[in-house]
Amino acid sequence: MTAASPTDPTPRAPEDRGSVVISVDAMGGDRGPAVVVAGMAESARKNPEISFVVHGDEAELSRLIARRRDLAGRCDIRHAPGVVTMEDKPSQVVRKGGDSSMWAAIESVRSGEAGAAVSCGNTGALMALSMLRLRRLPGVNRPAIACLWPSKNPQGFNIMLDVGADIRADAPDLLQYAMMGASYARNGLMVQRPRVGLLNVGTEEHKGRPELKEANELIAAAADSGGFDYLGFVEGGDLPSSRVDVIVTDGFTGNVALKTGEGTAKLVGEFLRAAFANSIMSKFAALLAMTSLKRLQKRIDPRRVNGGIFLGLNGTVIKSHGSADATGVSAAIKLAFTLAKSGFQDRLAARVAQSAAASAGTGGEAEAAS
Amino acid sequence: MTAASPTDPTPRAPEDRGSVVISVDAMGGDRGPAVVVAGMAESARKNPEISFVVHGDEAELSRLIARRRDLAGRCDIRHAPGVVTMEDKPSQVVRKGGDSSMWAAIESVRSGEAGAAVSCGNTGALMALSMLRLRRLPGVNRPAIACLWPSKNPQGFNIMLDVGADIRADAPDLLQYAMMGASYARNGLMVQRPRVGLLNVGTEEHKGRPELKEANELIAAAADSGGFDYLGFVEGGDLPSSRVDVIVTDGFTGNVALKTGEGTAKLVGEFLRAAFANSIMSKFAALLAMTSLKRLQKRIDPRRVNGGIFLGLNGTVIKSHGSADATGVSAAIKLAFTLAKSGFQDRLAARVAQSAAASAGTGGEAEAAS
Numbered sequence: 001m002t003a004a005s006p007t008d009p010t011p012r013a014p015e016d017r018g019s020v021v022i023s024v025d026a027m028g029g030d031r032g033p034a035v036v037v038a039g040m041a042e043s044a045r046k047n048p049e050i051s052f053v054v055h056g057d058e059a060e061l062s063r064l065i066a067r068r069r070d071l072a073g074r075c076d077i078r079h080a081p082g083v084v085t086m087e088d089k090p091s092q093v094v095r096k097g098g099d100s101s102m103w104a105a106i107e108s109v110r111s112g113e114a115g116a117a118v119s120c121g122n123t124g125a126l127m128a129l130s131m132l133r134l135r136r137l138p139g140v141n142r143p144a145i146a147c148l149w150p151s152k153n154p155q156g157f158n159i160m161l162d163v164g165a166d167i168r169a170d171a172p173d174l175l176q177y178a179m180m181g182a183s184y185a186r187n188g189l190m191v192q193r194p195r196v197g198l199l200n201v202g203t204e205e206h207k208g209r210p211e212l213k214e215a216n217e218l219i220a221a222a223a224d225s226g227g228f229d230y231l232g233f234v235e236g237g238d239l240p241s242s243r244v245d246v247i248v249t250d251g252f253t254g255n256v257a258l259k260t261g262e263g264t265a266k267l268v269g270e271f272l273r274a275a276f277a278n279s280i281m282s283k284f285a286a287l288l289a290m291t292s293l294k295r296l297q298k299r300i301d302p303r304r305v306n307g308g309i310f311l312g313l314n315g316t317v318i319k320s321h322g323s324a325d326a327t328g329v330s331a332a333i334k335l336a337f338t339l340a341k342s343g344f345q346d347r348l349a350a351r352v353a354q355s356a357a358a359s360a361g362t363g364g365e366a367e368a369a370s
Numbered sequence: 371m372t373a374a375s376p377t378d379p380t381p382r383a384p385e386d387r388g389s390v391v392i393s394v395d396a397m398g399g400d401r402g403p404a405v406v407v408a409g410m411a412e413s414a415r416k417n418p419e420i421s422f423v424v425h426g427d428e429a430e431l432s433r434l435i436a437r438r439r440d441l442a443g444r445c446d447i448r449h450a451p452g453v454v455t456m457e458d459k460p461s462q463v464v465r466k467g468g469d470s471s472m473w474a475a476i477e478s479v480r481s482g483e484a485g486a487a488v489s490c491g492n493t494g495a496l497m498a499l500s501m502l503r504l505r506r507l508p509g510v511n512r513p514a515i516a517c518l519w520p521s522k523n524p525q526g527f528n529i530m531l532d533v534g535a536d537i538r539a540d541a542p543d544l545l546q547y548a549m550m551g552a553s554y555a556r557n558g559l560m561v562q563r564p565r566v567g568l569l570n571v572g573t574e575e576h577k578g579r580p581e582l583k584e585a586n587e588l589i590a591a592a593a594d595s596g597g598f599d600y601l602g603f604v605e606g607g608d609l610p611s612s613r614v615d616v617i618v619t620d621g622f623t624g625n626v627a628l629k630t631g632e633g634t635a636k637l638v639g640e641f642l643r644a645a646f647a648n649s650i651m652s653k654f655a656a657l658l659a660m661t662s663l664k665r666l667q668k669r670i671d672p673r674r675v676n677g678g679i680f681l682g683l684n685g686t687v688i689k690s691h692g693s694a695d696a697t698g699v700s701a702a703i704k705l706a707f708t709l710a711k712s713g714f715q716d717r718l719a720a721r722v723a724q725s726a727a728a729s730a731g732t733g734g735e736a737e738a739a740s
Contacts, residue, residue, distance in 0.1 A: 151637075152640075164571060167579055201534055201622055201626065208537060209537055235625075235626075236625070236626040236628065236629025236630035236631075236632070236633060237629040237632055237633035238633070239630055239633055239634075240633055240634060240637040241633070252571055253623055255605075256569060256571065256606040256619075256623050256626065257626050259606025259607040260606035260630045260631050260634075261630050261634045263608070263609055263631075264609075264610060264631045264638075265634055266607075267521075267610040268634075268638045268639075269638075270522075
């Protein structure tokens, strides 16, 4: 951890300078550490309050970081010789990954020296290591991965969880997802009273699997004390809608929906490019429309919604896309910063305890929003 | 059923004229019978081989059809006083819907006077009535609804099933979906050797729910005799891809994916319109790019992929979107025509019998593609 250094080229108010520490796993992404360091520099340039503990190959990281003025004096480099690759099996990483940058990045959260960790590495391994080292919050049965989904809401995104931590979810798990998702919406997206929906194949109460009917009742009963509004069942078409902020589902369904949405947006983007490349006239139009097209791209750019977050552990871990570029890494770091600064982890723990009580039928009174 | 009439304004070769009969439920769609009749007229104009048995309010239908020259002499109007509304519960319709146009439309398929039925009405009721009146094909446990998905394949679409007939599917059901989907791809999309994938949260063989692992083995073993190539697991991002033609999943997951894809495409479309409406310059560009934008719209237009099909019954029933306009209705009718003309129903029955045998471990030799 590094406070403001005397060599820093643009000194800022000392009380803010580097006061929120983010732990970064610089290795294991598809594009290597240079892109991760570029993302860190982008974040550091925009945000004087951030500093980093960065894990990976020390020689390479020192060289990359030395080139970035924005990072001067704001990085604590920690050598980790091991790299978790995309092909490594989570079970192997758990047994043999003790020297890896991923392991060390999580360790910085566990020890409390960093407020949150960011990694572009292997999702399964990151989840397994996070589970192993950070452990589940008391009362959590299944942790979840929450993603951001572009939406028509003022905050620009909706939250969906679980998108792949576990392929199963029982009714009490779904209740916890509702609580954790609402807490994330409050602290990550600044939505004071999130509206929560449960994903189903229809909005009528009699539809869907038995665990969904049970969860529907549990979540409805917990909404008041959980500080959120419960909308009941929502459908796939509601994921980007402005009528809901948090969508709760099991990790199998959520993962399919996430990848389907990404695939569809990508397809439409390709069709759009093909349409504009078709004639001289349309190429000219595309040139004229450049600003509009860039605006569009920005709204549906998956890099800007980069950052799946693991919820339900004793510590905040953000999974950035493996293929994230500097903008993507920076978006994930920004999310980590926002959550670390808000004290999200403690608020989340309080909510989880509350949902465990609600599942057990002993739900308490409303607390201050957290 | 009506053959070429002497009052027909544009007589064509008598051997083709109106030789494929489609049964149409003209009531129950969100936009009323006028739009359905307009869609029929659009189909009749393009296709001399088609004629209709049309069910609904006789007075209204006579009036609407009399206005359409393309339909002259090609419609057999059958009075049905009852209308199934979008709010009716399937269980009520099954008990009390005997006088409805939906019931009568299915009856025309059951009696053999029509090769396929099309309805824009209530999906649940249409499925329940189809099940009741047409019965399941021998060996079918769970019928499925198959939808078309815009894709980068030469045929322009991929097939996904089940998208909502049943929220559950066991391994033998998934095998049947593979067989039925491949048969549909051959007869509806003219893909000679369809490539089939099983939807999962990852492509590794160890991933996913137990029934998926079992289905993975069943489908792999049945591919050769079923006349398709099996790709193993595919992910949500593969739905619009050119590496697969048929995606097999349970009705819960399929329904969520379908609605998520539709919702995402709609959102991107809205963002696109907003981007182009933003400045004088971009409005001008949009004007120039009109042809390109229309081409794009055509590729992602949900009206052109209109037509969920019920598979696994003794008869072909097509569900058109409730809010379909004339183009949408015409697309559903075209699909019904293509399948009726190809003898799809008999070929499908043969495939189902084969998959039942394969599930029982007695899969036979390859047959001629059907």
